[in-house]
Amino acid sequence: MESRRLRIPLISDQHRENVIIGKKVNNSTQAKFPTCRPALRDLSNKIGSQISNNGPSKNIVKKPLVKAIPNIDSTNDKINKLKISTNKVETNTTKNKPVKPIAPPKPLKKQESLITIPPAYSSKQLVIYDPDENTRKDVCSVTEYVEDIFSYLREMEAMYKIEKDxxxxxxxxxxxxxxxxxxxxxxxxxxxxxxxxxxxxxxxxxxxxxxxxxxxxxxxxxxxxxxxxxxxxxxxxxxxxxxxxxxxxxxxxxxxxxxxxxxxxxxxxxxxxxxPSSIHFLRRYSKIARADLPQHSLAKYLLELALIDYEISHVPPSYQAAAACCLAIAILTDEMDLSKIWSPTLVHYTTYKLSDFRHIIRRFAILLDREEKSKYQAASVKYASASNYKISTNPKLKCKLVKKLLLEKN
Missing domain, CATH: 1.10.472.10 (Cyclin-like)
Structure with missing residues (x-):
């Protein structure tokens, strides 16, 4: 077993799960699960009860006007002579030339942390912002290691992959x-x-x-x-x-x-x-996309539906998280164009284009469409609670975007 685990960088409080402080939850919406029930009740064991519904700038070293004289004595007389000779050289070189007044420096504007724009987006002049700008001083966010950590996690998910079928x-x-x-x-x-x-x-x-x-x-x-x-x-x-x-x-x-x-x-x-699991990648992607809590909860709901679905079990977790994040934000913002959701910033930090996981988004749309009639209702009941913003009962889950995705071909 691996002796040490990587520290997954934390994100803002709005995307942390499983901790709800000072928030009252309506008990009527909580899922009531049986305390004892076999899993495969319809296949084996006893039948139990059903559940309810760029680099740093190099320092420029300025050359002195007069070269240093080697082996100068440290006496005050000789130092003064050296200063006088230096002043003469400076005045002789600038004697007949008019001196231009130096303009005062312009006030500096508040600079944003920008990153080099990829060639594909340079013509559009789109800005890629730094999602870790506000957490640079947060020790728990380990922002100086974020890129290395998630690069390593993508290597691990490729190492421990699940084969299709x-x-x-x-x-x-x-x-x-x-x-x-x-x-x-x-x-x-x-x-x-x-x-x-x-x-x-x-x-x-x-x-x-x-x-x-x-x-x-x-x-x-x-x-x-x-x-x-x-x-x-x-x-x-x-x-x-x-x-x-x-x-x-x-x-x-x-x-x-x-x-x-x-x-x-x-x-x-x-x-x-x-x-790594898809929830690790989702927290990072939600922070980059600046998703709010309901959007993040909807993305988590999609990932739990993906756990049950065998057809998507072989898809790497990072791709699942990217598809869930993109679709969740599009649904709750009534955006029909997914390319507007998956911005150049997300492309830069996730290294994924929309075309890389669009077929997974369509699979999520199929899961949302089938969930109401599905016999596997654990995830739906879980996300019908107030602590999860009753996201599984949100009427926007049957929006035009979902219906449009259902009509697309693989």
Missing amino acids: HLEDHKTTPSMRSTLVNWLIELQINFKLNMETSHMCVSLLDRYLQVKKDIGRETLQLVGVAALMIACKYEEVYIPEVSDFVYVCDDSFSAREILAMERNILATLKFGLGK
Whole structure:
């Protein structure tokens, strides 16, 4: 296991999840989840209750008018003679020339931190602003290392990638996976875990399943619970006990079996737990795009829908975050032209163009259109709460932009 973890740079308070201070939440909108229910109730175990609805300028060294004389004595007489001779040279050179008055310097305007504009946008004279200008003095933001950190994270997501159609010729079907992930999101809410925990859990699940082709309905829930326990140990400060995981599985598996599966997952993945999740990239992209809280919440909702969807599970997290950020801002600002949302600043810092992930945006539109009739409602119920701005019930989710994206061809 990696001995040290990178510090993900913090962003402003408006984009921090899981901490709500001094904010009352209407209990009627909170999701009420069962405390004990097996994940694959329609496939195995007992049937439980359903859930409710540029570089620094070089210093210019000025040459003196008179070269220094070597081996000058330090006596006052000789120093004075040197000064007199210097003044004579200066007056002789400027004796017959008129002296131009020096204009006073113009007052400096408040400068913005600008970055060199890429050639593609130089003709349009578009400004690329610095998103970290206001957090340069914030030690927790580690702005001097931000670019290096996210460059490293993109390398890690390529190292621990998930293959497309990784459940092909597998005992586990996409429907079984979606049912399990929907249940894992319920556990994340029930145990009050961080978003990073559920994202990491699903990542471990998919990476393990693409190696182990013999995992079927008998042990799929066991793999999911063990992956969640690993993610809790990696992300959480206080983790649920093993007995809690036994309870939520309706005693279908013992504590010894869960711990044995935990060791199996770690050995299979060779303790490679450093893959970043889409929420890490989303926080950075929301800061660059200057997204507000409802827009950031909608983007998080889209990413949770993506966790359940098998068709998008192979897409790298950074691409998912870029698509979710762009679509969320466009929906809530009633903007039909996505190129106006994905500005040159976002292109510069994310290194992604709109054409790189437009097909993912269309997939998100399909998920929004199907969600009302979907049987996987954990994410919708979660984001129907007041703490998440009731974003899953926002009527703008059925706007003209979503309908336009549905008509586009892949």
